[in-house]
C-alpha cells in the first residue's frame with residue numbers, strides 16, 4: 001500500500017512538474033526564454049480546457065445538452081471568437097511581449113519578503129515581533145496578497161480614471177473578443193502595471209510585515225507560489241466567455257473571473273466597473289463604488305466604447321495599437337491644462 005501511495009505521489013509530482021507553470025528567467029538566452037514562454041502559454045491553455053470542461057459539465061451545461069469531447073470543445077473554443085480581426089492583433093502582440101518581457105520587465109519583481117528583509121537591514125527590527133511559526137507564515141501570506149491586490153487596484157483605477165493613463169490602458173480594452181490565449185496590453189500599460197504590482201505591492205506587503213514584526217520565511221514563499229499558480233490558472237477565465245463564478249455569496253467577497261467580462265464591456269452602464277483582480281477582494285470596488293454584479297443574462301458588447309468598434313476601432317491595426325496611445329495621451333495633457341483630467345463620458349449606449 002505504501003509503495004502504491006508513494007508511486008501515486010511521484011506520478012502526481014511528475015505530472016505537476018510538466019504541467020505546472022515553469023519559472024522563466026532572463027538569465028537564459030532569448031531563444032530559451034521564448035520557448036519557455038510558448039510552453040507556458042500551452043500550459044495555460046491546457047488548464048483552461050481542463051478546468052473549463054469541469055465547469056461546463058457540472059455548472060454551465062444547459063439541461064439535456066450533450067457531454068461529448070466535441071461538445072465541450074465547441075463550447076470552450078467557439079470558432080466565431082477566433083475568426084475576428086481583434087484576435088489577429090492579440091496574436092501579433094505575443095512575440096512583441098516576449099521581447100519586451102525579456103529586455104525590460106523581468107527586473108521589476110520585488111516581492112514582500114525582499115522588501116521586508118531590506119527594511120530590517122536598513123532600519124533595524126520594529127519593536128514588535130511575531131515569533132516564527134504558523135502565525136508568521138499566515139500573516140506573510142495575507143500581507144503579500146493584500147499588498148498585491150491593493151496595488152493592482154490602484155494601477156487599474158488610475159488607468160481608467162486619469163485620461164493620460166487611459167489612452168495606454170485602452171489598448172487592453174480595444175479587444176472586441178475575449179479569449180484565453182493572450183489579450184493585448186500596451187507595453188507602457190504593462191510596464192506601469194508591473195511597477196505597481198511588483199514594486200508597489202512588494203513594498204506594501206513588505207511594509208506591513210516590517211511594521212508588525214513578521215519575518216520573511218521560505219515556507220510562506222512556497223505556499224504563495226502554490227496560491228499564485230491557482231490564481232494564475234483561474235485568471236485564464238477572465239478573458240473568455242466562460243462564466244467562472246465562486247457562487248453568489250463568495251462572489252461578493254472574492255472577485256470571480258466572470259466579473260472581468262463586465263469590465264471589458266463597451267456599454268455605458270458597465271463603464272469603469274469591476275476593477276478588481278480575480279481571487280482578490282471585492283472590497284476595493286465596493287469602497288470605490290465601482291462594483292457591478294452581473295445579472296444572469298447580462299448583455300455585453302466587448303470593446304473600449306460603443307463608438308470605437310469595428311472600422312472605428314483606433315487599434316484595428318498593430319501600428320494603431322502601438323503608436324496611437326502616445327499621440328492620444330499627449331493630447332490629453334493639453335486638455336488637462338483646460339480642465340479636469342478625467343476621461344469624458346462620450347457615447348450614449
Ligand SMILES: [Zn+2]
Nearest residue numbers: 156160169263
Ligand atoms: Zn481596465
Ligand SMILES: [Zn+2]
Nearest residue numbers: 172239260264
Ligand atoms: Zn482584461
